[in-house]
Amino acid sequence: MGEDVRLRAVVALAQAMAAAHTPREFWRAAALGACEGLDGSFAALSVWERDHGRLKVLVNAGDRAVGEEEFPDSETYPVHQFPEITEFLHEQWAGGGEPDAWVETAADPVPTGRVTGLRRRGRGCCVVAPIVLHGRAWGELYVARPPEQKPFTRADADFATVLAAVVAAGIAQAERLEEVRKLAFTDPLTGLANRRAVDTRLDEAIERYRADGSVVSLMVCDLNGLKHVNDTHGHAVGDRLLERFGSVLSRCGAMLPGALAARLGGDEFCLLTVGPTADEVVAVAEELCVRAAELELGEGVACGVASTGDPIGPLRSARRLFRLADAAQYRAKADRSSKPVVAGRDGTVIRLADAPPGARDRRRFRDAPPTGPLPAEPDAPEGRGP
DSSP, X not given: OOHHHHHHHHXXXXXXXXXXXXXXXXXXXXXXXXXXXXXXXXXXXXXXETTTTEEEEEEEEXXXXXXXXXXXXXXXXXXXXXXXXTHHHHHHHHTXXXXXXXXXXXXXXXXXXXXXXXXXXXXXXXXXXXXEETTEEXXXXXXXXXXXXXXXXXXXXXXXXXXXXHHHHHHHHHHHHHHHHHHHTBOTTTOSBOHHHHHHHHHHHHHHHHHHOOOEEEEEEEETTHHHHHHHHOHHHHHHHHHHHHHXXXXXXXXXXXXXXXEEETTEEEEEEESSOHHXXXXXXXXXXXXXXXXXXXXXXXXXXXXXXXXXXXXXXXXXXXXXXXXXXXXXXXXXXXXXXXXXXBTTHHHHHHSOTTTOOGGGGGGOOSSOOOOOOOXXXXXXXX
Protein backbone atom coordinates (compact mmCIF):
# COMPACT_ATOMS: atom_id res chain seq x y z
CA MET A 1 0.00 0.00 0.00
CA GLY A 2 1.52 3.32 -1.10
CA GLU A 3 2.16 6.30 1.14
CA ASP A 4 -0.50 8.39 -0.58
CA VAL A 5 -3.11 5.69 -0.01
CA ARG A 6 -2.21 5.44 3.65
CA LEU A 7 -2.21 9.20 4.08
CA ARG A 8 -5.72 9.31 2.62
CA ALA A 9 -6.72 6.52 5.01
CA VAL A 10 -5.49 8.56 7.99
CA VAL A 11 -7.41 11.63 6.82
CA ALA A 12 -10.57 9.60 6.18
CA LEU A 13 -10.34 8.03 9.65
CA ALA A 14 -9.95 11.40 11.37
CA GLN A 15 -12.81 12.93 9.39
CA ALA A 16 -15.16 10.02 10.09
CA MET A 17 -14.52 10.19 13.83
CA ALA A 18 -14.97 13.96 13.86
CA ALA A 19 -18.36 13.60 12.13
CA ALA A 20 -19.69 11.17 14.76
CA HIS A 21 -22.47 12.48 17.01
CA THR A 22 -22.68 9.65 19.56
CA PRO A 23 -20.14 7.35 21.24
CA ARG A 24 -21.36 4.38 19.21
CA GLU A 25 -21.00 6.30 15.96
CA PHE A 26 -17.48 7.23 17.03
CA TRP A 27 -16.53 3.64 17.89
CA ARG A 28 -17.90 2.36 14.60
CA ALA A 29 -16.10 5.07 12.62
CA ALA A 30 -12.80 4.29 14.36
CA ALA A 31 -13.08 0.55 13.77
CA LEU A 32 -14.24 0.79 10.15
CA GLY A 33 -11.66 3.46 9.31
CA ALA A 34 -8.85 1.30 10.66
CA CYS A 35 -10.25 -1.77 8.94
CA GLU A 36 -10.32 -0.02 5.56
CA GLY A 37 -6.92 1.59 6.08
CA LEU A 38 -5.32 -1.79 6.77
CA ASP A 39 -7.30 -3.64 4.09
CA GLY A 40 -8.85 -5.88 6.71
CA SER A 41 -12.20 -7.64 6.82
CA PHE A 42 -13.03 -7.11 10.48
CA ALA A 43 -12.09 -4.67 13.24
CA ALA A 44 -12.86 -4.24 16.91
CA LEU A 45 -12.27 -1.46 19.42
CA SER A 46 -11.84 -2.44 23.07
CA VAL A 47 -11.29 -0.50 26.28
CA TRP A 48 -9.26 -1.68 29.27
CA GLU A 49 -11.48 -1.51 32.34
CA ARG A 50 -8.81 -1.40 35.00
CA ASP A 51 -11.19 -1.65 37.94
CA HIS A 52 -12.60 -4.91 36.58
CA GLY A 53 -9.34 -6.24 35.09
CA ARG A 54 -10.81 -6.87 31.68
CA LEU A 55 -10.91 -5.77 28.07
CA LYS A 56 -14.43 -4.75 27.10
CA VAL A 57 -15.32 -4.79 23.41
CA LEU A 58 -17.07 -1.57 22.41
CA VAL A 59 -17.73 -2.39 18.75
CA ASN A 60 -17.31 -5.23 16.23
CA ALA A 61 -17.26 -3.85 12.69
CA GLY A 62 -17.01 -5.47 9.26
CA ASP A 63 -17.51 -9.18 8.59
CA ARG A 64 -18.70 -10.43 11.97
CA ALA A 65 -18.60 -14.11 12.87
CA VAL A 66 -21.60 -16.01 14.20
CA GLY A 67 -22.49 -14.69 17.63
CA GLU A 68 -20.55 -11.44 17.32
CA GLU A 69 -22.71 -8.37 17.96
CA GLU A 70 -21.92 -4.96 16.54
CA PHE A 71 -22.28 -3.29 19.95
CA PRO A 72 -22.01 -6.09 22.51
CA ASP A 73 -23.25 -5.46 26.02
CA SER A 74 -21.11 -8.04 27.74
CA GLU A 75 -18.24 -9.19 25.49
CA THR A 76 -15.26 -8.96 27.83
CA TYR A 77 -11.92 -10.75 28.19
CA PRO A 78 -9.83 -10.96 31.38
CA VAL A 79 -6.55 -9.16 30.85
CA HIS A 80 -4.52 -12.00 32.35
CA GLN A 81 -5.37 -13.91 29.17
CA PHE A 82 -4.08 -10.99 27.10
CA PRO A 83 -1.06 -9.77 29.10
CA GLU A 84 0.26 -7.57 26.29
CA ILE A 85 -2.12 -4.78 27.22
CA THR A 86 -0.63 -4.59 30.72
CA GLU A 87 2.82 -6.13 30.91
CA PHE A 88 4.26 -5.79 27.42
CA LEU A 89 3.36 -2.13 27.12
CA HIS A 90 4.96 -1.18 30.40
CA GLU A 91 8.10 -3.10 29.48
CA GLN A 92 8.25 -1.18 26.21
CA TRP A 93 7.83 2.18 27.92
CA ALA A 94 10.36 1.29 30.61
CA GLY A 95 12.90 0.65 27.88
CA GLY A 96 12.26 4.04 26.32
CA GLY A 97 10.26 2.67 23.41
CA GLU A 98 6.72 3.17 22.21
CA PRO A 99 3.81 0.71 22.40
CA ASP A 100 4.05 -0.73 18.88
CA ALA A 101 1.44 -2.94 17.28
CA TRP A 102 2.08 -6.61 16.65
CA VAL A 103 0.80 -9.35 14.35
CA GLU A 104 -0.57 -12.79 15.23
CA THR A 105 -1.75 -15.53 12.88
CA ALA A 106 -3.98 -18.58 13.23
CA ALA A 107 -0.96 -20.71 12.25
CA ASP A 108 1.19 -19.49 15.17
CA PRO A 109 2.41 -22.50 17.20
CA VAL A 110 1.71 -20.90 20.58
CA PRO A 111 -2.08 -20.81 21.11
CA THR A 112 -2.44 -17.39 22.73
CA GLY A 113 -5.87 -16.00 23.47
CA ARG A 114 -5.93 -14.14 20.17
CA VAL A 115 -4.62 -17.09 18.15
CA THR A 116 -7.37 -19.25 19.64
CA GLY A 117 -9.89 -16.52 18.81
CA LEU A 118 -8.70 -16.39 15.19
CA ARG A 119 -9.12 -20.14 14.78
CA ARG A 120 -12.52 -20.19 16.48
CA ARG A 121 -13.90 -17.45 14.26
CA GLY A 122 -12.33 -18.64 11.01
CA ARG A 123 -9.90 -15.75 10.57
CA GLY A 124 -6.36 -15.96 9.31
CA CYS A 125 -4.44 -13.21 11.06
CA CYS A 126 -4.78 -10.05 13.09
CA VAL A 127 -2.85 -6.93 13.98
CA VAL A 128 -3.27 -5.49 17.47
CA ALA A 129 -2.44 -1.86 18.15
CA PRO A 130 -2.46 -0.44 21.69
CA ILE A 131 -4.38 2.80 22.14
CA VAL A 132 -2.53 5.12 24.51
CA LEU A 133 -4.31 8.08 26.07
CA HIS A 134 -2.77 10.55 28.53
CA GLY A 135 0.31 8.35 28.79
CA ARG A 136 -1.65 5.25 29.80
CA ALA A 137 -2.95 2.22 27.96
CA TRP A 138 -6.60 2.98 27.20
CA GLY A 139 -7.42 -0.10 25.15
CA GLU A 140 -6.66 -1.65 21.80
CA LEU A 141 -7.50 -1.58 18.12
CA TYR A 142 -7.84 -5.03 16.55
CA VAL A 143 -8.01 -5.65 12.78
CA ALA A 144 -8.25 -9.09 11.16
CA ARG A 145 -8.05 -10.66 7.71
CA PRO A 146 -9.54 -13.94 6.40
CA PRO A 147 -7.30 -17.02 5.84
CA GLU A 148 -7.25 -16.58 2.07
CA GLN A 149 -5.82 -13.06 2.32
CA LYS A 150 -2.13 -12.27 2.70
CA PRO A 151 -1.08 -11.99 6.39
CA PHE A 152 -0.24 -8.63 7.88
CA THR A 153 3.38 -7.52 7.62
CA ARG A 154 5.64 -5.53 9.89
CA ALA A 155 4.89 -2.49 7.76
CA ASP A 156 1.18 -3.07 8.36
CA ALA A 157 1.81 -3.23 12.11
CA ASP A 158 3.70 0.05 11.96
CA PHE A 159 0.78 1.66 10.13
CA ALA A 160 -1.65 0.19 12.66
CA THR A 161 0.36 2.01 15.35
CA VAL A 162 -0.19 5.26 13.44
CA LEU A 163 -3.93 4.59 13.11
CA ALA A 164 -4.17 3.78 16.82
CA ALA A 165 -2.55 7.15 17.58
CA VAL A 166 -5.16 8.86 15.38
CA VAL A 167 -7.93 7.02 17.23
CA ALA A 168 -6.40 8.07 20.56
CA ALA A 169 -6.40 11.70 19.44
CA GLY A 170 -10.04 11.35 18.44
CA ILE A 171 -10.93 9.84 21.82
CA ALA A 172 -9.17 12.71 23.60
CA GLN A 173 -11.11 15.24 21.54
CA ALA A 174 -14.39 13.42 22.21
CA GLU A 175 -13.62 13.45 25.93
CA ARG A 176 -13.00 17.20 25.82
CA LEU A 177 -16.29 17.77 24.01
CA GLU A 178 -18.09 15.58 26.53
CA GLU A 179 -16.54 17.60 29.35
CA VAL A 180 -17.75 20.82 27.72
CA ARG A 181 -21.22 19.33 27.35
CA LYS A 182 -21.15 18.22 30.97
CA LEU A 183 -20.10 21.68 32.13
CA ALA A 184 -22.99 23.19 30.18
CA PHE A 185 -25.42 21.20 32.33
CA THR A 186 -23.52 21.22 35.64
CA ASP A 187 -23.30 23.73 38.46
CA PRO A 188 -19.55 24.33 38.93
CA LEU A 189 -19.72 24.95 42.69
CA THR A 190 -21.75 21.95 43.85
CA GLY A 191 -21.33 19.52 40.97
CA LEU A 192 -25.12 19.14 40.79
CA ALA A 193 -27.14 19.71 37.64
CA ASN A 194 -27.93 23.32 36.73
CA ARG A 195 -31.11 25.10 35.67
CA ARG A 196 -30.59 24.26 32.01
CA ALA A 197 -30.42 20.56 32.82
CA VAL A 198 -33.58 20.81 34.96
CA ASP A 199 -35.52 22.57 32.22
CA THR A 200 -34.51 19.92 29.69
CA ARG A 201 -35.31 16.99 31.99
CA LEU A 202 -38.58 18.52 33.18
CA ASP A 203 -39.84 18.94 29.63
CA GLU A 204 -39.02 15.28 28.97
CA ALA A 205 -40.72 14.26 32.22
CA ILE A 206 -43.93 16.05 31.35
CA GLU A 207 -43.96 14.38 27.94
CA ARG A 208 -43.69 11.02 29.68
CA TYR A 209 -46.47 11.99 32.09
CA ARG A 210 -48.71 12.78 29.14
CA ALA A 211 -47.77 9.55 27.38
CA ASP A 212 -48.17 7.01 30.16
CA GLY A 213 -49.25 8.84 33.31
CA SER A 214 -45.91 8.49 35.11
CA VAL A 215 -45.84 10.51 38.32
CA VAL A 216 -43.65 13.59 37.99
CA SER A 217 -42.62 15.41 41.15
CA LEU A 218 -40.59 18.55 41.69
CA MET A 219 -39.11 19.63 45.01
CA VAL A 220 -37.84 23.22 45.23
CA CYS A 221 -35.68 24.27 48.18
CA ASP A 222 -34.39 27.59 49.46
CA LEU A 223 -31.40 27.38 51.80
CA ASN A 224 -32.15 29.63 54.76
CA GLY A 225 -29.55 31.91 56.31
CA LEU A 226 -27.04 31.99 53.45
CA LYS A 227 -26.87 35.79 53.39
CA HIS A 228 -26.19 35.87 57.13
CA VAL A 229 -23.39 33.34 56.70
CA ASN A 230 -21.88 35.35 53.85
CA ASP A 231 -22.09 38.61 55.81
CA THR A 232 -20.74 37.09 59.01
CA HIS A 233 -18.18 34.53 57.87
CA GLY A 234 -17.45 35.50 54.26
CA HIS A 235 -18.46 34.12 50.90
CA ALA A 236 -15.93 31.29 51.02
CA VAL A 237 -17.74 29.87 54.05
CA GLY A 238 -21.06 30.50 52.31
CA ASP A 239 -19.83 28.52 49.32
CA ARG A 240 -18.91 25.65 51.62
CA LEU A 241 -22.44 25.73 53.04
CA LEU A 242 -23.86 25.53 49.51
CA GLU A 243 -21.55 22.62 48.71
CA ARG A 244 -22.48 20.84 51.93
CA PHE A 245 -26.20 21.24 51.32
CA GLY A 246 -25.71 20.07 47.74
CA SER A 247 -24.18 16.87 49.11
CA VAL A 248 -27.11 16.42 51.50
CA LEU A 249 -29.57 16.94 48.63
CA SER A 250 -27.69 14.43 46.48
CA ARG A 251 -27.73 11.88 49.30
CA CYS A 252 -31.45 12.29 49.92
CA GLY A 253 -32.18 12.24 46.20
CA ALA A 254 -30.45 8.86 45.96
CA MET A 255 -33.41 7.41 47.88
CA LEU A 256 -35.54 8.07 44.80
CA PRO A 257 -34.47 6.09 41.69
CA GLY A 258 -33.45 8.30 38.79
CA ALA A 259 -33.84 11.58 40.71
CA LEU A 260 -32.07 14.66 39.34
CA ALA A 261 -30.56 16.93 42.02
CA ALA A 262 -29.82 20.47 40.88
CA ARG A 263 -28.84 23.93 41.99
CA LEU A 264 -31.07 26.49 40.28
CA GLY A 265 -28.87 29.42 41.30
CA GLY A 266 -27.99 31.36 44.42
CA ASP A 267 -29.50 29.58 47.43
CA GLU A 268 -32.19 27.70 45.45
CA PHE A 269 -32.04 23.97 44.74
CA CYS A 270 -34.43 21.37 43.39
CA LEU A 271 -35.00 17.64 43.03
CA LEU A 272 -36.87 16.21 40.05
CA THR A 273 -38.26 12.68 39.94
CA VAL A 274 -40.23 10.55 37.49
CA GLY A 275 -41.87 7.39 38.80
CA PRO A 276 -41.80 7.55 42.63
CA THR A 277 -45.13 8.33 44.26
CA ALA A 278 -45.93 11.72 45.72
CA ASP A 279 -45.79 10.26 49.23
CA GLU A 280 -42.31 8.86 48.60
CA VAL A 281 -41.09 12.25 47.40
CA VAL A 282 -42.66 14.04 50.37
CA ALA A 283 -40.98 11.56 52.75
CA VAL A 284 -37.61 12.36 51.20
CA ALA A 285 -38.38 16.09 51.42
CA GLU A 286 -39.06 15.64 55.12
CA GLU A 287 -35.74 13.82 55.53
CA LEU A 288 -34.00 16.62 53.66
CA CYS A 289 -35.48 19.23 55.98
CA VAL A 290 -34.23 17.30 59.02
CA ARG A 291 -30.72 16.90 57.62
CA ALA A 292 -30.53 20.54 56.51
CA ALA A 293 -31.48 21.69 60.01
CA GLU A 294 -28.54 19.67 61.36
CA LEU A 295 -25.96 21.52 59.26
CA GLU A 296 -23.45 23.45 61.35
CA LEU A 297 -24.15 26.71 59.55
CA GLY A 298 -27.31 28.08 57.96
CA GLU A 299 -30.86 27.97 59.26
CA GLY A 300 -32.30 24.90 57.60
CA VAL A 301 -34.23 24.89 54.37
CA ALA A 302 -37.63 26.02 53.06
CA CYS A 303 -38.97 23.19 50.93
CA GLY A 304 -41.93 22.98 48.57
CA VAL A 305 -43.19 19.98 46.61
CA ALA A 306 -45.49 19.69 43.62
CA SER A 307 -46.43 16.31 42.18
CA THR A 308 -48.79 15.00 39.54
CA GLY A 309 -49.65 12.36 42.14
CA ASP A 310 -51.49 15.03 44.17
CA PRO A 311 -54.68 16.96 43.25
CA ILE A 312 -53.00 19.94 41.57
CA GLY A 313 -55.38 20.32 38.65
CA PRO A 314 -54.61 20.08 34.93
CA LEU A 315 -50.96 20.17 33.94
CA ARG A 316 -50.53 21.34 30.38
CA SER A 317 -46.97 22.61 30.74
CA ALA A 318 -43.80 21.98 32.70
CA ARG A 319 -43.92 25.64 33.67
CA ARG A 320 -47.00 25.17 35.83
CA LEU A 321 -45.43 22.34 37.86
CA PHE A 322 -42.47 24.60 38.49
CA ARG A 323 -44.75 27.44 39.58
CA LEU A 324 -46.55 25.12 41.98
CA ALA A 325 -43.36 23.83 43.59
CA ASP A 326 -41.97 27.35 43.71
CA ALA A 327 -45.13 28.70 45.38
CA ALA A 328 -45.07 25.84 47.90
CA GLN A 329 -41.48 26.65 48.75
CA TYR A 330 -42.30 30.32 49.32
CA ARG A 331 -45.23 29.32 51.48
CA ALA A 332 -42.81 27.22 53.59
CA LYS A 333 -40.56 30.27 53.76
CA ALA A 334 -43.44 32.47 54.95
CA ASP A 335 -44.47 30.01 57.65
CA ARG A 336 -40.86 29.34 58.63
CA SER A 337 -41.88 25.71 58.33
CA SER A 338 -39.51 22.97 59.41
CA LYS A 339 -41.39 20.58 57.09
CA PRO A 340 -42.12 20.70 53.37
CA VAL A 341 -45.23 22.41 52.05
CA VAL A 342 -46.98 20.34 49.38
CA ALA A 343 -49.07 21.77 46.55
CA GLY A 344 -52.53 20.22 46.59
CA ARG A 345 -52.25 19.56 50.31
CA ASP A 346 -52.05 23.24 51.27
CA GLY A 347 -55.07 25.27 50.25
CA THR A 348 -53.20 28.46 49.39
CA VAL A 349 -50.42 27.18 47.14
CA ILE A 350 -52.44 26.50 44.00
CA ARG A 351 -54.11 29.92 44.20
CA LEU A 352 -50.73 31.57 44.55
CA ALA A 353 -49.20 29.64 41.64
CA ASP A 354 -52.12 30.33 39.32
CA ALA A 355 -52.63 34.00 40.28
CA PRO A 356 -51.95 36.69 37.66
CA PRO A 357 -48.28 37.79 37.60
CA GLY A 358 -49.00 41.14 39.30
CA ALA A 359 -50.76 39.50 42.22
CA ARG A 360 -48.24 36.68 42.56
CA ASP A 361 -45.38 38.60 44.15
CA ARG A 362 -43.51 35.77 45.82
CA ARG A 363 -41.02 38.10 47.43
CA ARG A 364 -43.62 39.27 49.94
CA PHE A 365 -43.21 35.92 51.66
CA ARG A 366 -39.69 36.70 52.75
CA ASP A 367 -40.96 39.09 55.46
CA ALA A 368 -44.44 37.67 55.88
CA PRO A 369 -45.73 36.72 59.33
CA PRO A 370 -45.60 33.00 60.10
CA THR A 371 -49.38 32.61 60.24
CA GLY A 372 -52.44 33.86 58.41
CA PRO A 373 -53.97 32.82 55.10
CA LEU A 374 -53.26 34.47 51.81
CA PRO A 375 -55.96 36.70 50.37
CA ALA A 376 -58.21 35.14 47.79
CA GLU A 377 -56.82 35.51 44.28
CA PRO A 378 -58.51 34.79 40.95
CA ASP A 379 -57.42 31.82 38.89
CA ALA A 380 -55.36 32.58 35.85
CA PRO A 381 -55.72 30.91 32.47
CA GLU A 382 -53.43 27.92 32.04
CA GLY A 383 -50.04 28.68 30.49
CA ARG A 384 -49.25 32.06 32.01
CA GLY A 385 -45.63 32.56 32.99
CA PRO A 386 -44.47 33.08 36.58
